[in-house]
Amino acid sequence: MEMTLRWYGSGYDTVTLEQIRQIPGVTGVITTLYGTKPGEVWSRRDIHALKEEVEAAGLHIAGIESVNIHDAIKTGAPERDTYIDNYIATLRHLGQEDIHLVCYNFMPVFDWTRTELARKRPDGSTVLAYSQKQVDALDPETMFASVDAGSGGFVMPGWEPDRLAHLKDLFAMYRQVDEEALFANLKYFLERILPVCREYDISMAIHPDDPAWSVFGLPRIITCKENLLRMMEMVDDPHNGVTLCTGSLGTNPDNDLVDIIHSLKGRIHFAHVRNLKYNTRDDFEEAAHLSSDGSFDMYAIMKALYDIGFTGPIRPDHGRMIWGEKAMPGYGLYDRALGAAYLNGLWEAIEKQGKERSI
């Protein structure tokens, strides 16, 4: 595996490449052209400039998160083919720049959903949190307004104000789309892009829905082992793979993360590894990466990735806000750096034990 950190680009991120370079064991970044909108073609020149900037700092681009999918593709609207053509052009440009991993999601309207961006924990840190009761009491507009107000002036990924200004239209677009239609639209998209993925050896890594159930009545499909396997089997090519995000799949305690990792062997191209703390079945908050701070066994998760022979990038995921840092909620430097160091420590121990056993 390779340890990486997500980086939004120098115009958007409070964390610098120089800082990332100083986290022990972090050799790559997962990045994006944050100023682009879903459906746009990424120019080869812009991708090249991003790559040069990252490489000048002594790092490399380990993958893209995300190339977002236009809603016309997710809803199967008549103009979807134009947007898929654009997506293919972007993939071609990424391949020409020697980038071989693309994370994306197929969530309707909203990306990840949280009801609080700064819930205080007993140690005084603040974290993203989710309460189903609060969601049930909100309408989507109020939800968006509260995320926007709590973001501290940062544009949160998947919560772009200009797109979500048309929330009613977006909901109307999805009125006819149920889970089966969403699966069919995903299959159509994957079948069209796979030839170019094969040509440039680009691994597509779908990100699970977060939380892993329907929100505001919108369909969600990338939520559990059964649906992940269905997604992989419906377009059965190793380039059609998964981002194993423990924090997203793990929102549902019925998802056995270790078992899911084993059943996706060979198709996990990228991993987001973080911890969560359940308070009740309907309420969870994010936690430090350390097992004892949350509800997951992080050793067992890293061990499962090691056991399936995982070789792709891992990144720590959302961090707590600590030590007075001001940054995009979930994406400060300090706690993610602690997370990277901890996950690297687990990996080193697992790897050395594995070698001892095989002698």
Ligand SMILES: [Mn+2]
């Ligand atoms: Mn994730």
